[in-house]
Amino acid sequence: MSDERDTHESHVDPFSGQSVSGHVAPLRLSRKAQLAAEPAVTRLIELALGQEDLISFAPGLVDEETLPDADTELACRAVLGNKELARRALQYGTTSGLPGLRRALAAYLTELDARAGVSHEFDPDRIVVGTGSQQLLYLLTQVLVDPGDIVITSAPDYFVYMATLEGAGATMWGVPLDEHGIVPQALEQLFRQLDHEGVLERVRLVYNVSYFHNPTGVTLSLKRRRELLEIVRRWSRKHRILIVEDAAYRELADEPEELPPSLAGLDETDSFVALCQTFSKPYAPGLKCGYAYLPEDLVEAVVCEKTNHDFGSPNLIQHVMLELMERGAYARQVERLRKHYAAKRSILLRALAEARRKLNLPFRWTEPRGGLYVWIVLPEGIRTDSESALFRTAIKHGVLYVPGEYCFLGIRMLNPNTPLGNASNTIRFAYGHCPLDRIEEGVQRFARALADVAP
Ligand SMILES: Cc1ncc(COP(=O)(O)O)c(C=O)c1O
Incomplete structure (x- = not known):
């Protein structure tokens, strides 16, 4: 939002080299531009970049190790x-x-x-x-x-x-x-x-x-x-x-x-x-x-x-x-990626199962046979949104996830509860970008955060 100060700026005149100040009227954006708000997830990426030693399951990026240079x-x-x-x-x-x-x-x-x-x-x-x-x-x-x-x-x-x-x-x-x-x-x-x-x-x-x-x-x-x-x-x-x-x-x-x-x-x-x-x-x-x-x-x-x-x-x-x-x-690269991501996912799923066993908490997740994402559904009552205790505690423990709420934003539903949870008790874990040898540690950090906030 621009305020009075933003619109009264001082400039240097390119010809005289003198400082001039004048009123700069605000731009008027189209209706379309006003509708195109910055995706909420941008904040998460900023968070990820701002904290050292953070293990991030947030971005949907691919694994840099595998890029076919x-x-x-x-x-x-x-x-x-x-x-x-x-x-x-x-x-x-x-x-x-x-x-x-x-x-x-x-x-x-x-x-x-x-x-x-x-x-x-x-x-x-x-x-x-x-x-x-x-x-x-x-x-x-x-x-x-x-x-x-x-x-x-x-x-x-x-x-x-x-x-x-x-x-x-x-x-x-x-x-x-x-x-x-x-x-x-x-x-x-x-x-x-x-x-x-x-x-x-x-x-x-x-x-x-x-x-x-x-x-x-x-x-x-x-x-x-x-x-x-x-x-x-x-x-x-x-x-x-x-x-x-x-x-x-x-x-x-x-x-x-x-x-x-x-x-x-x-x-x-x-x-x-x-x-x-x-x-x-x-x-x-x-x-x-x-x-x-x-x-x-x-x-x-x-x-x-x-x-x-x-x-x-x-x-x-x-x-x-x-x-x-x-x-x-191209075909060779696909072959390579299939195996690489399968190996990463299997570490992630094993670590989640281990965490659930230790925590004795009834949470569940999808078990995909491909792709880059696992979806976690927590028990009703444990909130996952970006203002929640879990989200803040997870960052404190050094792990970042995408709160499920972002994936329901702006979507109307006949019933807010689905077989795969709802906007307040779900999480997306993306394992594409996180290095293979950090996945287990990332899940352990997540489990510590869960232990801290679970009733
Ligand atoms: C479901 C889905 N569709 C489309 C895209 C867009 O990918 P790109 O524009 O790089 O082809 C993505 C990227 O993450 C995606 O997850």
Whole structure:
């Protein structure tokens, strides 16, 4: 907030070198900018940076130990060492993305679903490459959601996208999750309720992180995928409600052969799902390269919006990513990460079990088979929010977590209690960034904090 003092500043005149003071009127931000508040989680990251020896399970970052510098260097050299290719890569590209990369991605998505037993031919012309999948989520929201429209999410959900929705003026309604993903009966009940209130027309999107959900780690089962598609199709009476399938963690599976096919692959009409994926988690977030497979009648709108936004994501990065796919370096990195994160999670889960045994406190957690997150549900009565005794004590003991409340922010619910807890008794533990040899100590510190505050 600016006050009187901020608006009466002293400046040096560049010509006379004299000090001048004058009234500087405040900027007037757009309504959109006012809606786009700083995510609450930023405070947590500041906290993490400000305390020495803090073990942080807060940020959703990947493990620096595993970042593929050598392979990326080779791929950069291959692109830049070839004069003709280098010139193409250093020129502007197309808004929808490098054609060769889009062809490779279409073949890749087709192969992932084929491994899950579904034959679905992904069309390269329906793929748009963006600056991370976050950009594609943003663009999809821009082209489909007007202020006051309704977006159905899960509760809890990925708070960065919730902030994007908030910024777009969307009303968010959350559907509870259990260990198999969102609960179809609850989704059905929500649609009935919205229809009853006469606002079905305003429902535009159903957002679903379908593999190793952020923040809970759960994967939507095959049965639930079919049910979700059926429910959304049935309630798409006057307009098509789009499912945005966010598959950011799809590749980070302990056992890839156990994974269900994508919602996009299961959709026989090939028109209800926009599938967003990324190279951030399975390769390197610093390249900030993601992609979406879109229904045919949505491609033009997204590409036009993207043209207004950036008229094309970094072309050089796309050439490098294609090179990495073609030389098998991408697949090798995925393989490496799968094993690495599985090992980290198993240390985390073992340490949690040990802590529960010692504390003799009935708390529980999800047991994902991939991804970067474990979701902890504490007994009713132990609050986890950023003002709670547990949160403060945990920091005092040198460990940081994401309070569950952040993952419910702004989401309306028919019932605030879910099979995976509620906004006041839950925690997200992210084990991506924390070094492997600090995980056990981190959980022990958390257990000491719990012991201090447990009744
Ligand atoms: C569920 C989910 N979707 C999308 C993203 C965005 O990733 P990026 O924009 O780096 O592709 C993230 C990042 O943490 C995420 O957790």
